Amino acid sequence: MPGPYVVPVHGDADLPREVDVVVIGGGIIGCSTALELVESGLRVALCEKGGIGREQSSRNWGWVRISRRDPREVPLMAEALRIWSGLDARLGRDTGYRRAGIMFTCADDLQFAQHETWNRHLEGYQLDSRMLSGREFKEMFPDSNLQLKGALYTAADGRAEPQKAAPAIAEAARDKGAHVLTECAVRGIETSGGRISGVVTERGPIACSSVVLAGGAWSSLFAGNLGIDFPQLKVMNSVLRTKPLEGGPEQAIWHSDFAIRKRQDGGYTVASGHENIVNIVPKSFRYAKAFLPALRKEWRSLNFRLGLRFVDEARIADRWQMDEPSPFEYNRVLDPVPSKALSNKALAAACRAFPAFAKAEIAQRWAGYIDVTPDAVPVISAIDRVPGFFMASGFSGHGFGIGPAAGRLMADLVTNRTPLVDPTAFRFNRFTDGSKIELISGF
Structure with a gap:
């Protein structure tokens, strides 16, 4: 089975004619944003081109951590830890969250x-x-x-189940009145009088006054069709899960050669502690200068690869009309082939470190695309050039744990209430206002 099994969320049959906010993207960031907005009393439509949580939100390690984060994310992650502690009760559903260290x-x-x-x-x-x-x-x-x-x-750190979390949040948002629309790609936005007036989906238009783009690895492509240049590239991380295993650690453990996390079913998620694959694609050249400072720090952990992915991305249209199918309708789920070499290497290192892993049986492998920004810090921000348009993307492999708090901060910005934390570090225009773009943390 390609990709991990994700708890299925069946989308609504009917498209609403009008809402207050359309959230684009059904990963944990988009679902959390939709939940926060609907709890604030707004009418919300959550639009996902494929299935809820089917991309990186279900393919990550499942770590809920404040440790070793970029310092700019620490205040928001401290809030996330508080939210996670009561999230299952709030949702009325199981996310697998446990504070295990x-x-x-x-x-x-x-x-x-x-x-x-x-x-x-x-x-x-x-x-x-x-x-x-x-x-x-x-x-x-x-x-x-x-x-x-x-x-x-x-x-204080913990773990949760990526294959359960985004679906649980989406279903809770629907319980509270949100429209949850799957296989419903948003082709673009409409404006009136210089500000957002609606979106056009593959199933028809939805009138609205605000739009939140939480499209993960697809955000740069969507924004580009609006004339908004969002510097974002993808890094591929390979993961395996084991069958239930006795004798392994309860705590998640990072080592330069492996990263392990006990799963709710008694198995383990295993990945390399530092190695990832970077496919060279056309946007690699477009954003090379922006990413050069990060590359100088992280080049030892990146395996660059030139292959068919270059051709695949070169074929993707970067401009389209709203009366024609968008690229999002031709590729519902990013499901890259995992690197057996990297995950086998990580499992072998885990076996050397913890003898219990010598009995580990591999149940499944998968890979996912991490969307990264030049400073590995997300954008959680209004987009000034299009009033009513907001972005919550570029979480650079840190999005799962911080997701519930990122959704609350995004909702604060949309509703113009006092933000949960100071959002300055996450502003979109840091890439254009002359700010120094610096990679501080490599984890």
Whole structure:
């Protein structure tokens, strides 16, 4: 079966004639935004070109972490941790969330110092996060073969099930009055008097006064058809899951060679701790200058590949009319072929570190496209040149855990109420106003 199994969400049969806000994209960001907006009393339509949570929102590691984030994301992620703690009760559904802790291992003095320095960003948040010595790590995991300087252990971090979370949030939004429309691509927006007046979907028009673009890896393409240049590229991450396995750690663990997370079914999600594949595509050249500072920091962890993906993306139209099928209707779900080499390498490293993994049986493999910005920080922002148009995209592999809080912040901006946190770091125009674009965190 290609891609992980995702809890199915059946879309509404009828298209609403008019709502207050249309949210484009049924990943965890779009679903969370729709939930927050409908709870604010607005009429909402959530439009997804394929199925709810079928792309990166169901293909990520399932980590709900504040540890080792870009410092600019820390205030928002602190709010996300609070939201996750009560989310299942609020939704009336199971997301698999559990506060089980996350461990970032330190192989040497340099890594230990880097993690220790980072941990100061959590001062004042009253979150359980501390440095462990190598001896303390060994006491926690006596069966481990890892020889470490120590680790950053954030007990406040947790995990959830990516294949359940976005569907649960979407269904709760529908319970509260939102329209949930699957296989309903938005082709474009309509304006009247210089501001948003509606959208055109493949199933017909919907009148509205605001639109939120939460299209994940597709956002740059959609924005480009509106004449909005959003610097965004894709990184492919490969994952495998095991069958239920006894004796493995409860905590999620990051090591440079592997990343593991216990699943609700007793199996584990396993991936490389740092290696990803970057397909060279036409936009790689278009945005090369914008991404050069990040590339200088992260090139060791990126495997560049020139292949058929270049041809596939070169064939995608970057301009289209709203009375003709859009690119989103020709490719409902991004489902790349995973790298067996990378995931096998990660599993072998996990086996060396934790003998229990020697008995692991691989149940499934998949890959997903992470949408990245030049500074690996998302855009959660109004788009000034089109009044009523907002964007929540570019989460750079950090979107799953922060998703519920990102949705609340986006709803704050749409409704013009006091924002959950200062949104300045997430503004869209940082790419054009002369701000220094800097990659701070590589995790």
